[in-house]
Amino acid sequence: MSHDAQHTVSTGSLPGRDLVEAVLDEAYERFRDLDEGEVIEGVPALADVEPDLFGVALVESSGAEHTRGDARHRFSIQSISKAFVYALVCQEIGHDAVLERVGVDNTGVPFDSVLAIEHNEGHPMNPMVNAGAIAATGLVPGDTRAERWDFVLRGLSRFAGRDLELDEAVYRSESRENQRNEGLALLLEGHGRLSGDALGVVDTYTRQCALLVDARDLAVMGATLASGGMNPLTGDQVVDPSIARDTVSVLTATGMYERSGEWLFEVGAPAKSGISGGIVMISPGKGAVGAFSPRLDDAGNSVRGRKACAHLSRSLGLDVFASRPPSDAS
Numbered sequence: 001m002s003h004d005a006q007h008t009v010s011t012g013s014l015p016g017r018d019l020v021e022a023v024l025d026e027a028y029e030r031f032r033d034l035d036e037g038e039v040i041e042g043v044p045a046l047a048d049v050e051p052d053l054f055g056v057a058l059v060e061s062s063g064a065e066h067t068r069g070d071a072r073h074r075f076s077i078q079s080i081s082k083a084f085v086y087a088l089v090c091q092e093i094g095h096d097a098v099l100e101r102v103g104v105d106n107t108g109v110p111f112d113s114v115l116a117i118e119h120n121e122g123h124p125m126n127p128m129v130n131a132g133a134i135a136a137t138g139l140v141p142g143d144t145r146a147e148r149w150d151f152v153l154r155g156l157s158r159f160a161g162r163d164l165e166l167d168e169a170v171y172r173s174e175s176r177e178n179q180r181n182e183g184l185a186l187l188l189e190g191h192g193r194l195s196g197d198a199l200g201v202v203d204t205y206t207r208q209c210a211l212l213v214d215a216r217d218l219a220v221m222g223a224t225l226a227s228g229g230m231n232p233l234t235g236d237q238v239v240d241p242s243i244a245r246d247t248v249s250v251l252t253a254t255g256m257y258e259r260s261g262e263w264l265f266e267v268g269a270p271a272k273s274g275i276s277g278g279i280v281m282i283s284p285g286k287g288a289v290g291a292f293s294p295r296l297d298d299a300g301n302s303v304r305g306r307k308a309c310a311h312l313s314r315s316l317g318l319d320v321f322a323s324r325p326p327s328d329a330s
């Protein structure tokens with residue numbers, strides 16, 4: 001089918017329901033049989049997932065929602081939690097303090113790399129890889145681990161518009177093999193970037209990664225960031241508009257790890273991925289896509305999720321960089 005050219009650019013609103021549904025059908029049907037990529041190894045509780053699962057959801061800033069395939073299949077949110085914890089922490093301590101304490105830049109190294117710390121004299125720089133995300137979780141307010149976990153759980157649940165639950169098996173599985181993240185946290189503490197209870201911070205971080213969501217939840221959470229921080233389904237103002245804007249700007253540079261530049265080139269909208277196969281893609285003012293498919297590329301990004309996002313971005317005008325010449329230009 002041919003899509004109306006006016007919807008392939010980033011200004012204005014999404015096309016009407018029929019076209020959105022048709023494009024979602026295309027994105028789902030075109031890639032449902034694709035079996036490129038590998039399911040994550042190394043975390044036993046994640047490795048035994050059904051690799052053929054594939055779900056796509058789109059939630060508009062208007063509150064309209066669309067789903068295809070396994071969009072209600074639950075999986076642990078993993079790294080995608082980093083975006084939302086970052087937003088909650090920014091809301092608490094403000095733009096300037098987050099810039100100073102964590103940073104907002106890509107590090108160009110894989111998500112679990114210590115270089116993200118060591119290249120920058122202990123300044124973690126990138127809140128969307130493990131080092132920076134652990135530093136961000138270290139800024140969560142609260143006097144006890146229980147209070148800090150409550151802050152994270154409640155905040156992420158408000159983004160999703162429902163009470164999220166922990167996948168205990170994933171949490172235990174990751175906790176048993178957490179030496180690398182614990183190492184990152186101790187290194188941050190050594191550089192004065194985490195104050196006290198470094199291992200407790202890693203525990204909160206590991207829990208936030210084990211929260212269960214589905215592709216539709218991701219779309220709602222993303223649509224909240226795309227809608228001035230207000231959840232378009234519940235009407236809850238989760239973070240201020242300026243904080244939603246700050247978070248999306250950081251995701252643009254960092255959300256797809258060391259492939260963030262390639263992602264922008266190919267797909268053109270801020271996004272965040274996680275190792276269980278989720279992706280959230282945000283189009284400010286319009287809405288967000290949630291995608292889930294467990295097979296990953298070598299940077300840890302879902303292969304079918306990436307393809308579906310690229311198709312939706314181009315066909316529905318979610319790409320924030322696309323424009324067209326003024327209509328009166330000759």
Ligand code: GLN
Nearest residue numbers: 078079111130209274275
């Ligand atoms: N829980 C995983 C970790 O800390 C999350 C990584 C990811 O999704 N990229 O390594």
